[in-house]
Amino acid sequence: MARLSLDRLTRSYGDLTVVDSVSLEVPHGEFLVLLGPSGCGKTTTLRMIAGFVEPSSGSIHIGGHNVTDKPPWKRNCGLVFQNYALFPHMTVAENVAFGLEMRQVEKPERAKRVGDALRMVRLDHLGHRYPRQMSGGQQQRVALARALAIQPDVLLLDEPLSNLDAKLREEVRIEIRELQRALGLTTILVTHDQEEALTVADRLVVMQDGHVRQIGTKRDLYERPADRFIASFIGRTCFNEGVITQAGRFETDDGLVFKVSGDAGGGPASLALRPERFVVGDQARSMDNHFTGTVEFVSYLGSSVDAHVRLGSSTKMVVQMANRDGYVEPSEGDELTIGWAQSAGLIYPRNQGPVSQGEEHS
Amino acid sequence: MQIVALREGWFGRLALKGTATLAMVYILLPLVFVIWLSFFAQEIPSFPPDGYSLRWFFAIADHKVFAQGFVLSLQVGCLATVLGLVLGVPASLVVVRYPFQGRNIASGLLLAPLIVPGVVLGTSLYVFQIETEIATGYPMMGSFWGLVLAHTLIVIPWTMRLVTANLQGLDRSIEEAASNLGAPPFTTFYRVTLPMIRPGIVAAALFGFVNSFGNLEMSMFLVGPGRTTLPIAILQYLEWKIDPTVAAASVLQIALIATALLITDHYVKLSRVV
Numbered sequence A: 001m002a003r004l005s006l007d008r009l010t011r012s013y014g015d016l017t018v019v020d021s022v023s024l025e026v027p028h029g030e031f032l033v034l035l036g037p038s039g040c041g042k043t044t045t046l047r048m049i050a051g052f053v054e055p056s057s058g059s060i061h062i063g064g065h066n067v068t069d070k071p072p073w074k075r076n077c078g079l080v081f082q083n084y085a086l087f088p089h090m091t092v093a094e095n096v097a098f099g100l101e102m103r104q105v106e107k108p109e110r111a112k113r114v115g116d117a118l119r120m121v122r123l124d125h126l127g128h129r130y131p132r133q134m135s136g137g138q139q140q141r142v143a144l145a146r147a148l149a150i151q152p153d154v155l156l157l158d159e160p161l162s163n164l165d166a167k168l169r170e171e172v173r174i175e176i177r178e179l180q181r182a183l184g185l186t187t188i189l190v191t192h193d194q195e196e197a198l199t200v201a202d203r204l205v206v207m208q209d210g211h212v213r214q215i216g217t218k219r220d221l222y223e224r225p226a227d228r229f230i231a232s233f234i235g236r237t238c239f240n241e242g243v244i245t246q247a248g249r250f251e252t253d254d255g256l257v258f259k260v261s262g263d264a265g266g267g268p269a270s271l272a273l274r275p276e277r278f279v280v281g282d283q284a285r286s287m288d289n290h291f292t293g294t295v296e297f298v299s300y301l302g303s304s305v306d307a308h309v310r311l312g313s314s315t316k317m318v319v320q321m322a323n324r325d326g327y328v329e330p331s332e333g334d335e336l337t338i339g340w341a342q343s344a345g346l347i348y349p350r351n352q353g354p355v356s357q358g359e360e361h362s
Numbered sequence B: 001m002q003i004v005a006l007r008e009g010w011f012g013r014l015a016l017k018g019t020a021t022l023a024m025v026y027i028l029l030p031l032v033f034v035i036w037l038s039f040f041a042q043e044i045p046s047f048p049p050d051g052y053s054l055r056w057f058f059a060i061a062d063h064k065v066f067a068q069g070f071v072l073s074l075q076v077g078c079l080a081t082v083l084g085l086v087l088g089v090p091a092s093l094v095v096v097r098y099p100f101q102g103r104n105i106a107s108g109l110l111l112a113p114l115i116v117p118g119v120v121l122g123t124s125l126y127v128f129q130i131e132t133e134i135a136t137g138y139p140m141m142g143s144f145w146g147l148v149l150a151h152t153l154i155v156i157p158w159t160m161r162l163v164t165a166n167l168q169g170l171d172r173s174i175e176e177a178a179s180n181l182g183a184p185p186f187t188t189f190y191r192v193t194l195p196m197i198r199p200g201i202v203a204a205a206l207f208g209f210v211n212s213f214g215n216l217e218m219s220m221f222l223v224g225p226g227r228t229t230l231p232i233a234i235l236q237y238l239e240w241k242i243d244p245t246v247a248a249a250s251v252l253q254i255a256l257i258a259t260a261l262l263i264t265d266h267y268v269k270l271s272r273v274v
Helices: A042-050 A092-102 A107-120 A136-149 A166-183 A194-200 A218-223 A228-233 A281-286 B002-037 B055-062 B064-097 B103-114 B118-136 B144-168 B172-180 B185-196 B198-213 B217-222 B230-240 B245-267
Strands: A004-013 A016-026 A031-035 A057-062 A077-080 A154-158 A186-191 A203-208 A211-216 A237-246 A249-252 A257-259 A267-273 A289-300 A304-310 A316-322 A335-340 A346-349
Touching (some): A004 A042, A016 A042, A016 A057, A016 A211, A031 A166, A042 A154, A042 A186, A077 A136, A077 B172, A092 A136, A136 A166, A136 B172, A166 A194, A186 A194, A203 A218, A203 A228, A228 A237, A228 A346, A237 A316, A249 A267, A281 A289, A281 A335, A304 A335, A316 A335, B002 B245, B055 B064, B064 B103, B064 B144, B064 B198, B064 B230, B064 B245, B103 B144, B118 B144, B118 B217, B144 B217, B185 B198, B217 B230
Parallel strands (some): A031 A186, A077 A154, A154 A186
Antiparallel strands (some): A004 A057, A237 A249, A237 A267, A249 A257
C-alpha cells in the first residue's frame, strides 16, 4: 500500500514508441484507471509497473523506492490477469498460498491469510477445488484473492473483467471496488471499456498512441474533454463541422449559425454536442439555439430513444429523449424542433483527417 | 433432396465405419496371430494347431539370451529415456522460448534421428564410436554406455516433439503470475512450468522408451560380444528356428509396452498430447 509514481516512462520497440513519456502520480489508496483503445500503450504501461516490460527510459517509484531495475518477483505488486492465469495444477487454496510461500510465511499464518483472502471474495468454502472446476467469475475472484493475499503495495488489474459476461462483469466490478476501498489499496486498472472505467475510477487517464491525453475525474473527462478524441471516446458525442466566424458564433458548412460559448479563436472548428443535452418540442423554443429539422432515423434503446435529426444538408444531430410518461415517440419523416443551451456545445479544432458530416461516436 | 441427403449421410457413416474397422483389423491382425501362435502346442507353426500349451513361455526362461536381452533392453531404455529427457526438455524450452539465429536448423537437427533410417544412424554411430575409440583410447564401441548414448538419440526427438507442442500451448501469463507473486525464475520453472508440461514429458518418456526398447536396426551395429538387446536376440533366434518361443517372447514384449501405455494413460490422457 503505497504511493506510485511514474516519471517520463517510455518504451520503444525499434522505431515504434508504444509508451511515450508517461508521467503519473498515484496517491496512496487511489483507484486509477488507464483507459484507451487497444494499442494505446495502457497494457504496456501496466506491464512496466509489474516489471514484465523493461522501460526504455524513465523511472517507476513505489512507496518512494525506485523499482525501475527490480525484477518482477521483487516488486510486491499484485497483478490480476485478463485470463485469470491461475495455476491449473494447484487447488484454489494452494493458488492463494503461493505468494505467501514465496515470502516464507509460516504455515499456520499462511493458512490464516489464505482463509482471509478467500473470505474477502466469498470463496472460502471452495478452497479445495481446482480452477477448472470453477466458473469464470469464480476464477477471477480467486485470482483477485491470490493477488490480495500477498498484501501488495500496488494492485494492478489488466482488463480483469473482459472475459466475463455482462451481468457478472458488473458484479465483480463492484466487488473489486468495494474491496479496494476497504483495504485502501493503491490500484491501477487497465481497460478499454469506458463504462467499466467510469464506474470504478477515482481518476482516469485516457491514453492514445502511447501518450496521456487527459487525466482527471469522471466529471472532468465527460464535461470538459480536453480534445476531440476524448470527447468521442468518453460517452457519446455528435460532431458537426463548421467555422467560428466571430466570438460565440459557429457557422456550419451548410450555413446554419449556432451560438456557442467559449473564446475559441476563429477559423475551422468542430462543434461537439452530447445527445442528452437536447431539449425537444415547445420547450426547445426557449433555448439559446433552436432549430426544426426532419427526423431521419429513430433508434429505440429502452430507457431512451435516439432521433437523428437533419437540420441542413450537412448538419445532423443525434438527440436522446428519455422514455418517460407522456413522451411521444417521433417517427421517421416527422418535423421536430430541437434546442440546446449555448454552453452545451464544445468547440474543437477541426479534424485534420476526412470526417463524415454528422458523425457520431459511441 | 432430403432423402438423398439422408441416404448420403447414411452411406458416409457406413463407409467411415467400414474403413476404420478395416484399418483396425489390418493393424491388430498380426498381434492377434502372434499371441495365438505363442500358445500352440506343436513346434512347427501350422494351422489348425494340434493343441494349446504354455510351454513356449517356460522355454523363454531356458533361453538365457532372451532373459539377458530383456534386462539389457530395459536398462538401456530406462537410462536413455532419462538422459533424453534431461537433454530434450531444456532444448525444447530454448527452441520455443528464445529466438536465436539458426533456431530452425537446431530444432531440425534435434528431430533428425526420427527421420534418418535406423541403418544409416547405426552405421554412422558405428564409425563415430570406432573413431572416438581410436582417438581417445576409451573403449566405446560395443560398450554399455555407447549403446545408451545411441539410444538417447532416439529419445531426444520424441521429447522435442511432444514437449515443444506442450510448451507452445502454454499460457505464458501463468508463469508471469508466479513471478509476480514473488517466485524467482528457477522456482517458477520448477513449481509452475514443469508441472504444466508434465503430460508432454510423460508422453515423451513413454514413446522414447518404447522406441528404444523395440529398436533393432541401429542397435545391431552397436552391440558388443555377449551384449544383446531383446529385439536382436529374437532376430538371431529366428535365423535358426521358427518355433513359438519367439512368439511367446513377443507377447511378453507387447504386454510390457501395453501396460506402460495403460498406466501412462491413467495419469496423462495420451490422446490429448499425441
